[in-house]
Amino acid sequence: MTESNRISAMKRLTAPLMLALLLVAGAASAAGDAEAGKNKSMPCQACHSQDGNATVDPQYPRLNGQYRDYLVKALHEYKLGERKNPIMAGFAATLSDQDIEDLAEHFSSLPGGKLTDLHGKVSE
Amino acid sequence: MTRALLLATALSFALPAVAAEKGDAAAGKLKVYTCAGCHGIPGWKNAYPNYHVPKIGGQNYDYLVAALTEYKKGERSHPTMRAQGESLSEQDIKDIATYLSSLAP
Numbered sequence: 001m002t003e004s005n006r007i008s009a010m011k012r013l014t015a016p017l018m019l020a021l022l023l024v025a026g027a028a029s030a031a032g033d034a035e036a037g038k039n040k041s042m043p044c045q046a047c048h049s050q051d052g053n054a055t056v057d058p059q060y061p062r063l064n065g066q067y068r069d070y071l072v073k074a075l076h077e078y079k080l081g082e083r084k085n086p087i088m089a090g091f092a093a094t095l096s097d098q099d100i101e102d103l104a105e106h107f108s109s110l111p112g113g114k115l116t117d118l119h120g121k122v123s124e
Numbered sequence: 125m126t127r128a129l130l131l132a133t134a135l136s137f138a139l140p141a142v143a144a145e146k147g148d149a150a151a152g153k154l155k156v157y158t159c160a161g162c163h164g165i166p167g168w169k170n171a172y173p174n175y176h177v178p179k180i181g182g183q184n185y186d187y188l189v190a191a192l193t194e195y196k197k198g199e200r201s202h203p204t205m206r207a208q209g210e211s212l213s214e215q216d217i218k219d220i221a222t223y224l225s226s227l228a229p
Binding site: 060 | 165173178179181183184187190191199225
Protein backbone atom coordinates (compact mmCIF):
# COMPACT_ATOMS: atom_id res chain seq x y z
CA MET A 1 0.00 0.00 0.00
CA THR A 2 1.45 3.36 -1.00
CA GLU A 3 1.47 6.35 1.29
CA SER A 4 -1.33 8.07 -0.63
CA ASN A 5 -3.45 4.90 -0.58
CA ARG A 6 -3.00 4.64 3.19
CA ILE A 7 -4.10 8.25 3.65
CA SER A 8 -7.19 7.83 1.50
CA ALA A 9 -8.09 4.61 3.33
CA MET A 10 -7.78 6.46 6.63
CA LYS A 11 -9.99 9.23 5.32
CA ARG A 12 -12.60 6.70 4.23
CA LEU A 13 -12.60 5.21 7.72
CA THR A 14 -12.72 8.48 9.62
CA ALA A 15 -16.30 9.41 8.86
CA PRO A 16 -17.86 6.06 9.82
CA LEU A 17 -15.73 5.96 12.96
CA MET A 18 -16.82 9.43 14.00
CA LEU A 19 -20.43 8.48 13.32
CA ALA A 20 -20.11 5.32 15.40
CA LEU A 21 -18.59 7.28 18.28
CA LEU A 22 -21.39 9.85 18.11
CA LEU A 23 -24.01 7.10 18.14
CA VAL A 24 -22.44 5.44 21.18
CA ALA A 25 -22.24 8.78 23.00
CA GLY A 26 -25.83 9.56 22.04
CA ALA A 27 -27.10 6.21 23.29
CA ALA A 28 -25.25 6.65 26.57
CA SER A 29 -26.73 10.07 27.28
CA ALA A 30 -30.22 8.95 26.23
CA ALA A 31 -30.42 6.22 28.86
CA GLY A 32 -32.16 7.40 32.01
CA ASP A 33 -30.96 6.56 35.51
CA ALA A 34 -33.88 5.67 37.80
CA GLU A 35 -31.90 6.37 41.00
CA ALA A 36 -30.83 9.81 39.71
CA GLY A 37 -34.42 10.41 38.65
CA LYS A 38 -35.66 9.56 42.14
CA ASN A 39 -33.30 12.15 43.60
CA LYS A 40 -34.56 14.77 41.12
CA SER A 41 -38.24 13.94 41.67
CA MET A 42 -38.79 15.85 44.93
CA PRO A 43 -40.62 18.81 43.30
CA CYS A 44 -42.78 16.40 41.24
CA GLN A 45 -43.97 14.65 44.38
CA ALA A 46 -45.88 17.70 45.65
CA CYS A 47 -48.57 17.09 43.04
CA HIS A 48 -47.85 13.63 41.58
CA SER A 49 -47.25 12.01 45.03
CA GLN A 50 -44.11 10.24 46.21
CA ASP A 51 -45.18 7.01 44.49
CA GLY A 52 -46.28 8.86 41.33
CA ASN A 53 -49.91 7.83 41.77
CA ALA A 54 -51.10 11.44 42.16
CA THR A 55 -53.43 10.84 45.08
CA VAL A 56 -53.31 14.49 46.22
CA ASP A 57 -55.71 15.94 43.66
CA PRO A 58 -57.32 14.30 40.59
CA GLN A 59 -56.36 17.22 38.33
CA TYR A 60 -52.81 15.86 38.31
CA PRO A 61 -52.07 12.75 36.23
CA ARG A 62 -50.71 9.53 37.61
CA LEU A 63 -47.15 8.90 36.38
CA ASN A 64 -46.39 5.60 38.11
CA GLY A 65 -46.01 2.88 35.48
CA GLN A 66 -46.72 5.19 32.54
CA TYR A 67 -44.65 4.42 29.43
CA ARG A 68 -41.14 5.90 29.75
CA ASP A 69 -41.06 7.33 26.23
CA TYR A 70 -44.46 9.00 26.65
CA LEU A 71 -43.22 10.74 29.81
CA VAL A 72 -40.07 11.87 27.96
CA LYS A 73 -42.21 13.27 25.14
CA ALA A 74 -44.60 15.05 27.53
CA LEU A 75 -41.74 16.74 29.44
CA HIS A 76 -40.08 17.88 26.21
CA GLU A 77 -43.41 19.28 24.99
CA TYR A 78 -43.82 21.25 28.23
CA LYS A 79 -40.22 22.47 28.01
CA LEU A 80 -40.69 23.63 24.40
CA GLY A 81 -44.08 25.19 25.16
CA GLU A 82 -45.86 22.78 22.80
CA ARG A 83 -48.01 21.64 25.70
CA LYS A 84 -49.27 24.53 27.73
CA ASN A 85 -49.61 24.26 31.47
CA PRO A 86 -48.42 27.07 33.74
CA ILE A 87 -47.16 24.75 36.47
CA MET A 88 -45.40 22.26 34.19
CA ALA A 89 -43.90 24.99 32.00
CA GLY A 90 -42.07 26.33 35.04
CA PHE A 91 -40.71 22.97 36.11
CA ALA A 92 -39.84 21.66 32.65
CA ALA A 93 -37.89 24.83 31.83
CA THR A 94 -35.38 23.88 34.54
CA LEU A 95 -34.83 20.32 33.24
CA SER A 96 -31.95 19.17 31.03
CA ASP A 97 -32.44 16.36 28.51
CA GLN A 98 -30.68 14.05 30.99
CA ASP A 99 -32.98 15.17 33.84
CA ILE A 100 -35.97 14.32 31.64
CA GLU A 101 -34.58 10.85 30.84
CA ASP A 102 -33.83 10.20 34.52
CA LEU A 103 -37.26 11.34 35.75
CA ALA A 104 -39.06 9.30 33.08
CA GLU A 105 -37.01 6.22 33.98
CA HIS A 106 -37.83 6.71 37.67
CA PHE A 107 -41.60 7.15 37.34
CA SER A 108 -42.09 4.52 34.63
CA SER A 109 -40.25 1.87 36.65
CA LEU A 110 -41.92 2.43 40.05
CA PRO A 111 -43.92 -0.51 41.44
CA GLY A 112 -47.56 -0.25 42.55
CA GLY A 113 -48.91 1.52 39.47
CA LYS A 114 -52.64 2.03 38.97
CA LEU A 115 -52.53 2.74 35.23
CA THR A 116 -53.58 0.20 32.62
CA ASP A 117 -54.19 0.00 28.89
CA LEU A 118 -57.73 -0.71 27.68
CA HIS A 119 -57.08 -4.27 26.57
CA GLY A 120 -60.23 -6.28 27.36
CA LYS A 121 -61.90 -3.28 29.02
CA VAL A 122 -64.35 -2.16 26.31
CA SER A 123 -67.81 -3.40 25.34
CA GLU A 124 -67.72 -5.74 22.36
CA MET B 125 -34.64 28.95 45.30
CA THR B 126 -36.40 28.82 41.96
CA ARG B 127 -37.52 25.26 42.65
CA ALA B 128 -38.80 26.24 46.10
CA LEU B 129 -40.83 29.04 44.52
CA LEU B 130 -42.21 26.70 41.88
CA LEU B 131 -43.10 24.20 44.55
CA ALA B 132 -44.98 26.86 46.52
CA THR B 133 -46.80 27.92 43.34
CA ALA B 134 -47.74 24.34 42.56
CA LEU B 135 -49.06 23.79 46.08
CA SER B 136 -51.15 26.96 45.96
CA PHE B 137 -52.78 25.58 42.80
CA ALA B 138 -53.37 22.25 44.51
CA LEU B 139 -55.24 23.60 47.52
CA PRO B 140 -58.54 24.95 46.12
CA ALA B 141 -59.47 21.60 44.58
CA VAL B 142 -63.18 21.22 44.00
CA ALA B 143 -64.84 17.83 43.55
CA ALA B 144 -65.87 17.72 39.90
CA GLU B 145 -69.27 16.51 38.81
CA LYS B 146 -68.76 13.13 37.16
CA GLY B 147 -70.36 11.40 34.20
CA ASP B 148 -71.98 8.01 33.62
CA ALA B 149 -69.49 5.13 33.73
CA ALA B 150 -71.79 2.69 31.87
CA ALA B 151 -72.26 5.20 29.03
CA GLY B 152 -68.52 5.82 29.09
CA LYS B 153 -67.76 2.14 28.66
CA LEU B 154 -69.68 2.18 25.37
CA LYS B 155 -67.96 5.40 24.25
CA VAL B 156 -64.38 4.17 24.77
CA TYR B 157 -64.74 1.60 21.98
CA THR B 158 -62.81 3.86 19.59
CA CYS B 159 -60.14 4.67 22.18
CA ALA B 160 -59.24 1.00 22.50
CA GLY B 161 -58.11 0.99 18.86
CA CYS B 162 -54.83 2.52 20.06
CA HIS B 163 -55.00 2.62 23.87
CA GLY B 164 -56.19 -0.98 24.08
CA ILE B 165 -53.23 -2.69 22.50
CA PRO B 166 -50.51 -3.44 25.06
CA GLY B 167 -47.25 -1.77 23.99
CA TRP B 168 -48.83 -0.05 20.96
CA LYS B 169 -46.71 2.77 19.52
CA ASN B 170 -47.63 6.07 17.94
CA ALA B 171 -46.29 6.04 14.36
CA TYR B 172 -44.61 9.45 14.26
CA PRO B 173 -43.06 10.62 16.44
CA ASN B 174 -42.45 7.11 17.69
CA TYR B 175 -43.45 6.60 21.33
CA HIS B 176 -45.86 4.42 23.29
CA VAL B 177 -49.48 5.50 23.31
CA PRO B 178 -50.06 6.36 26.98
CA LYS B 179 -51.91 4.19 29.45
CA ILE B 180 -55.18 5.98 30.23
CA GLY B 181 -57.06 3.32 32.24
CA GLY B 182 -56.96 4.21 35.94
CA GLN B 183 -55.85 7.78 35.20
CA ASN B 184 -57.29 10.56 37.38
CA TYR B 185 -60.74 11.87 36.36
CA ASP B 186 -60.03 15.61 36.34
CA TYR B 187 -56.84 15.14 34.35
CA LEU B 188 -58.65 13.06 31.72
CA VAL B 189 -61.39 15.70 31.38
CA ALA B 190 -58.75 18.43 31.03
CA ALA B 191 -56.74 16.46 28.44
CA LEU B 192 -59.76 15.63 26.26
CA THR B 193 -61.06 19.20 26.51
CA GLU B 194 -57.64 20.53 25.45
CA TYR B 195 -57.67 18.23 22.39
CA LYS B 196 -61.25 19.31 21.61
CA LYS B 197 -60.21 23.00 21.73
CA GLY B 198 -57.03 22.36 19.73
CA GLU B 199 -54.80 23.31 22.67
CA ARG B 200 -52.99 19.97 22.54
CA SER B 201 -51.56 19.08 19.19
CA HIS B 202 -51.79 15.34 18.49
CA PRO B 203 -53.67 15.08 15.12
CA THR B 204 -55.61 11.88 15.88
CA MET B 205 -56.53 13.00 19.38
CA ARG B 206 -57.63 16.43 18.15
CA ALA B 207 -59.95 14.75 15.64
CA GLN B 208 -61.32 12.49 18.37
CA GLY B 209 -61.71 15.38 20.79
CA GLU B 210 -63.65 17.45 18.26
CA SER B 211 -66.18 14.64 17.91
CA LEU B 212 -66.87 14.52 21.68
CA SER B 213 -69.48 16.53 23.59
CA GLU B 214 -68.80 17.71 27.15
CA GLN B 215 -71.05 14.89 28.35
CA ASP B 216 -69.09 12.33 26.28
CA ILE B 217 -65.86 13.58 27.87
CA LYS B 218 -67.30 13.27 31.40
CA ASP B 219 -68.67 9.78 30.69
CA ILE B 220 -65.37 8.58 29.16
CA ALA B 221 -63.30 10.06 32.00
CA THR B 222 -65.62 8.51 34.60
CA TYR B 223 -65.26 5.04 33.07
CA LEU B 224 -61.50 5.28 32.43
CA SER B 225 -60.73 6.54 35.93
CA SER B 226 -62.71 3.63 37.40
CA LEU B 227 -60.40 1.03 35.80
CA ALA B 228 -57.61 -0.80 37.59
CA PRO B 229 -54.74 -2.94 36.25
